[in-house]
Structures are given as structure tokens and as C-alpha cells.
Amino acid sequence: MAVRKPPTERQRRLGAELRKMREHVGLSLTEAAALHGTDRTTVSNIEAGRFGVSADRVRVWAANYSCPDAAYIDALSQMARERRAVSANWWESYRDRLAVAALDLAEMEHHASALRGAQITHLPGLLQHEDYVRAVFREAVPPLTPEALESRVEFRVRRRAVLDGAEAPECTFLIHEAALRMRFGEDRMIKSQLDHLLNQSDRKNVTIRVMPFAAGGFPSAGSSTLYVSGPVRQLDTVQLDVPTGSAFLSADTHLANYRSVLDRMEERCLGPDPSRDFIRDVMQDL
Template sequence: MKHGPAVRRRRLGAELRALRARAGLTSGETARLVGWHQSKVSRIETGRSGVKPADVRLLLDAFEVSDDALRDLLVSLAGSEDGGGRHWWHAYRSLLPPAYRDFISLEAQACRVRTVETSVVPGLLQTPDYARAVTRAAVGGLPDGQVDALVEVRIARQDVLRSPSPVRLSAVLDEAVLRRRVGGPRVMAEQLRHLAAVARLPHVRLQVLPFASGEHVGLTGPFVVFSFPNTSDLDVVVLDHLTSSLYLERKEDLKAYTDAFTSLQRHALSPEDSLDFIAGIAGVHRPPDSERT
């Protein structure tokens, strides 16, 4: 069974392989030291198999790694003690592609999320009707039951904003996100009201990048930066494409995208002015009297 996001399995495997080599051990010798089959060591090192925190500690003991900071970092890459195999999204495994499950897992473990969106409202801020319209547009032809399940997943993800220790969310939205009439006037009016409500939460910082700002680095496309407790070494940038997601972990990439996010925040309206801006655009999406509830 593969536990946790593939991106973190590969990172952990590479680190463990390097430590084994530094200790002067072969994979076979390591397997004998910890009482495993050699194939298990190989699967872990190549990221094809997950590993529990307790097993990481066993390997680090075998490699005589005493650096507490390094040990904590590598154990955190393994995730939770149960291997992360029974989280809420496990019930949707047959419906969700691996890349999406990886994304949800990272989102659930992150302490901070920074997101730039140029086309649609971020998933963590979508209403059910808006999410349904986006899902139908992105994966047309699905039966209603599968669409409903994907919307359930989208809304369940938002629990990270309502937990006792909620994720800190910083979002920069291009004006196009607010003006694009997804789902019709009623859906958009409701979505903008929801945006304004969530933006007032103490752990959410929402900013709008108006058309008047001109060209900006965000024109290259949306991205998400996940940050994790205790160390920046685990930060990940995610770029979404139509059929796949790209995960970036190199320090140069992380710096480029975090710098880009900071630049976009400087060019965007303040959170207070953004709320006023959203309220102004809400009038554009005001539904006819016959559609109001």
C-alpha cells in the first residue's frame, strides 16, 4: 500500500538512500539489520512504497543518525503513525485520481496555504453550487452521482478552515475570478457573499488583483504553495494542468514562487479594499427577481 503523497514518499526515499550510502551499508545489509526483506528497503528508497514513522526511526537507528533535527524532518515526511491510509478521503479512492489524493493529503497536513487563482475561486472557498458548476465544466459527461461525490470532496476539504487549529490561508484572486459568471447569476451572487464572509475569518487573508494593476507574474498561471509545521524544508509548490499536477520541491523553485506570491500581494488591493471591491462586483451578478430566493 502506498501511504501519503507520492511527492513526499520520493523525497523521503531519496534521503534514506543517501543516509544508507553514507553509513556504508547495502540495501541487503540494511534489511538484515532491521529484520526486513531487501525488496521492502528498495521499495521505500524508490518511493514506490510508503513507510510508517516507527519504521523510519528504525532505519535511522540502523544508519546511526543522531541529528535530532534531521530525524524529526524525515519522520515528518512519513506522515501520521497510521501511514495516512484511512483519512476521510479514503472513501472516495475509486473516484479520485492519485494526484488529487496527494493534493488533498498535503492540504490536510499544511499549516499554511498560499494560492493564486486567475480563473476560478479556490476550492477551499467554493460554495457547493459553484463547485458543482466548475466540476461539470472540468469533467463533463460524469453521472450526477459522481459529480455529487466530487462536490462532497470539495466541500469536505474546507474543514481545514474550520478545525480547532485551522490552516492559515492567503489567497490572491485575479479580478477575472470574480467576474466570470460560473453557474449563472444566482450562483455567483451566493459565491461572492460566501467569499466576503470567509475573508473576515482571522486566519484568512483574501486579496483581489484588479485589471487596473496591468500585467503581473500571475499571468503565467495559478499555483499553490503548501507550508508545513516546524520546517520550510517540506514546502511544496503545486501547478495544476488539465490532466495532471506538477509538484515542485527544489529550493530555487520554492523561492521563485514565494517571491512571486509576495509580489502579487504587493500589487493587489488590501484585504479591506478587496472586500469593498467584491461587494461592488456582487451587484453585477445580482440575479433577476424571478431567480432570487
């Protein structure tokens, strides 16, 4: 039953959903343990993500809690199956080299049904050219060693593979003009990055929309946001960039608020075709 420690964000999320299911029907840990034929400590450890749980057990617990949402239960059961094969995922080879939050983000992107991000001063990580990635990480404080720098560059470049494949998520990237004009590296490299951005916008599953300075203020202007859609809305997650890495939010109120934030920001953005023209105009200014 034991899994590697610390649990990933998705592992914690699975446990948290089981806890919400229990609390929704008003059962204590002790009462739930008796209902499931196990002990209070096991229920607590599963809900905290410290212990694994099988897909069959997820379905049994959901039935014991009288959960009526079949799609939600199916999605949780799939998460339970995924966690048993977690060591096979490509990002696990970076576990001793990168912060856990970076691995959690790659895992969420891998399983996402859709992605919608808002970037203010940096271009979206999944759309960054290798030279741009390297220039961004050269600004890290404290400075990275050459080995650590290359590990981060390699990892971010490998994350871009999520855009490929038959089941690639639908992605919408809202990019502020500030991110297009921010100088990370020489003008020639920035031109190459913007050209890469235009090439990525040709993908059927990628939509880029630019918010020019002229659009004025907007909600959450001080931070970048990524809204990761799960197989059902209850399993959506918001990822925020913070000085120490990433913060992950999943409470219903947080999800609703950030959907509203992104909706309002998108209303102020140019359409996809005018956005491409805007990017070309920025390239000509370099």
C-alpha cells in the same frame, strides 16, 4: 511493511526525503543498505514510497546519515506515523471514485501548517460555494455523469472542513479580478458565491487579497498555484493545476521560485480591507 498502492504523494515525499538525505552524504543504495543492516531492494522501495517505514527507522537512518536537523527529523518521523493510519482519513472513501491527485491534495491540505494560493480564473477551491462548485464541474470535458458530478461536488465541499478546528492552517488567498468576474452560472448564484467569499474572509485564519486588472502583469499569470507549508520548510510543496489534474513540486529550486512568484503577486494585490470593498463592488455590477 507493505502499504496500499499506489502510494500517496506524501508517502512518495517521505521516501524522496530519505533518498535526498542518503545522496547528501554520498552513499549508494548498496552502501546505505549495508549501513542500515538491510538489503538494497528494501532501501530502494522505501525511497520510492512503495514500502512503509516506521518512525523509529526514520530516526535510525537519519542518525546513520549524520543528519543534524532535529526539527526536520521530527517532521519526517511524524509523516511515518501518519501513513500507518492513512485508511482512516475521510478522503479514502473516495479512492474508487476520484483521481488520485484530488485525494493527494486533500491529504496535503489536512496536514498543512499554512496555505497560500494564487487563483487567476477560478475562485479558491476551499472558498467555493456548493452551487459554484457544481457550475464549475458542469464545464468538465468530457462531460461528467450525474453520479461523478455529485461525487466531485461533495468531495470539494468536504475539503472546506480544513478551515475549521483549533489547528486550522493560516490561509492567504490571492485572487485575480478575472476570477471574481468569471461567470459560472447565473448572476444570482455568482452574487451568492461572492457573498460566501466575504463571509469566509471574516475567519481569523483566512486572508483574501484581490489583484485588480489595473495592477497589470505578474509572474505565472497563466496558472493557479497553491503553496502548502509543511512543519519545516524542507517539507513544503507546490501544487499546480494542470489539464490532467495536479502537479506536485518539492525541489528546493521550485519552492524558492514559487515563493518568489507569490511574493511578487502579493505585492501587486490590494490589502485585505480594500479587497473586501472590491468584491462588494463586483457584486454591485452583477
